[in-house]
Amino acid sequence: MSSITRRSMDKLGISTSLLGFGCMRFPTGKDGRIDEELSEKMIDTAIAAGVNYIDTAYPYHGGESEPFVGRVLDKYPRDSYFLATKLPCWEVNSLDDAKRLFQSQLERLNKDHVDFYLLHALSRDRWENMLKLGVVEYCEQLKAEGKIRYFGFSFHDSYEVFEEIITYRSWDFCQIQLNYMDADEQAGLKGYKLCEKLGVPLVVMEPVKGGSLAVLPEDITNHFRSLDSERSTASWAMRWVGTLPGVKVILSGMSSPEQVADNICTFTDFEPLTVKQVEEVNRIAQLLKRRVNNGCTGCNYCMPCPAGVNIPYNFRIWNTYGIYENANSTKWEWEHNIEDSQKAKNCVKCGKCEKACPQKISIRSDLEKLQSQLDGLEYK
Numbered sequence: 001m002s003s004i005t006r007r008s009m010d011k012l013g014i015s016t017s018l019l020g021f022g023c024m025r026f027p028t029g030k031d032g033r034i035d036e037e038l039s040e041k042m043i044d045t046a047i048a049a050g051v052n053y054i055d056t057a058y059p060y061h062g063g064e065s066e067p068f069v070g071r072v073l074d075k076y077p078r079d080s081y082f083l084a085t086k087l088p089c090w091e092v093n094s095l096d097d098a099k100r101l102f103q104s105q106l107e108r109l110n111k112d113h114v115d116f117y118l119l120h121a122l123s124r125d126r127w128e129n130m131l132k133l134g135v136v137e138y139c140e141q142l143k144a145e146g147k148i149r150y151f152g153f154s155f156h157d158s159y160e161v162f163e164e165i166i167t168y169r170s171w172d173f174c175q176i177q178l179n180y181m182d183a184d185e186q187a188g189l190k191g192y193k194l195c196e197k198l199g200v201p202l203v204v205m206e207p208v209k210g211g212s213l214a215v216l217p218e219d220i221t222n223h224f225r226s227l228d229s230e231r232s233t234a235s236w237a238m239r240w241v242g243t244l245p246g247v248k249v250i251l252s253g254m255s256s257p258e259q260v261a262d263n264i265c266t267f268t269d270f271e272p273l274t275v276k277q278v279e280e281v282n283r284i285a286q287l288l289k290r291r292v293n294n295g296c297t298g299c300n301y302c303m304p305c306p307a308g309v310n311i312p313y314n315f316r317i318w319n320t321y322g323i324y325e326n327a328n329s330t331k332w333e334w335e336h337n338i339e340d341s342q343k344a345k346n347c348v349k350c351g352k353c354e355k356a357c358p359q360k361i362s363i364r365s366d367l368e369k370l371q372s373q374l375d376g377l378e379y380k
Contacts, residue, residue, distance in 0.1 A: 152203075
């Protein structure tokens with residue numbers, strides 16, 4: 001009988017499903033809270049298909065994910081799945097904070113131990129704080145006591161910081177962001193290769209870049225259809241990551257039964273990409289990257305703007321929209337993630353930025369264009 005493909009974490013002597021259920025994007029009701037009935041059915045479907053890695057975290061769904069996931073998993077034998085959760089490092093200002101938070105997580109999950117425990121979203125500053133406060137030693141103590149089985153971290157910073165952290169100690173595993181559009185971002189493929197060299201099992205998050213690689217512009221989607229008309233665009237992103245043998249779990253934050261079904265199809269008797277298919281996906285990635293609206297590299301030479309405009313951030317939002325044409329996520333970011341005082345409309349057209357721009361971008365006219373275009377976006 002076919003089942004979700006598993007991969008061996010040789011360092012740990014265990015086997016995990018290549019598909020992991022990420023518990024950050026459950027479907028929600030009109031009140032914004034988890035639709036528990038539907039979400040439980042989704043988890044049940046995934047587990048029945050062979051998924052045995054369930055990943056949650058302290059802040060997911062406003063703190064509701066851990067208790068909900070714990071309740072759903074109560075009906076399954078404790079040794080039939082691996083439960084992962086994360087210490088919210090940004091809320092840790094003392095060792096007592098870490099102890100309190102971990103104890104509350106056990107209570108919320110209604111479990112006596114966590115299988116995979118991560119320092120959540122490490123950056124240089126957070127890492128240095130965890131070292132200073134003795135949190136790393138505390139987690140090692142928890143492992144010795146059997147309250148966590150495996151100790152690792154998730155990561156969001158530069159490769160240089162990643163290298164510093166991954167070589168600091170012998171980690172049981174680690175988790176990085178990786179997809180065919182971000183191969184050179186953050187830890188990226190260089191981080192993957194370093195994990196492979198060190199023998200550290202790797203868990204990958206954001207394989208479809210928060211959903212951006214699941215629904216693509218029609219001309220790009222047609223390229224994928226020409227390769228295989230039966231496969232979803234999301235499946236190509238998943239398979240690109242899964243083709244890397246050092247990747248042991250690929251997390252998908254599934255938010256609908258349809259996404260669960262599509263992932264089960266992709267990961268049942270998983271087929272890595274052929275060399276030719278890898279080349280094709282990488283070529284499509286380059287086509288996507290060429291869809292940017294201008295050539296801003298985010299170098300910040302144009303900053304600071306005398307009028308207070310955050311020029312690189314405005315262009316980043318605009319260029320991301322140019323690539324993916326995702327009106328919903330772009331409009332949300334335009335409305336919530338950039339202050340009104342930093343938007344393009346505040347440009348006074350002094351021209352100082354254009355004199356400093358190494359890319360020779362027509363910044364003033366582009367700011368005017370993007371303000372009009374982004375203001376005109378509507379939710380679909």
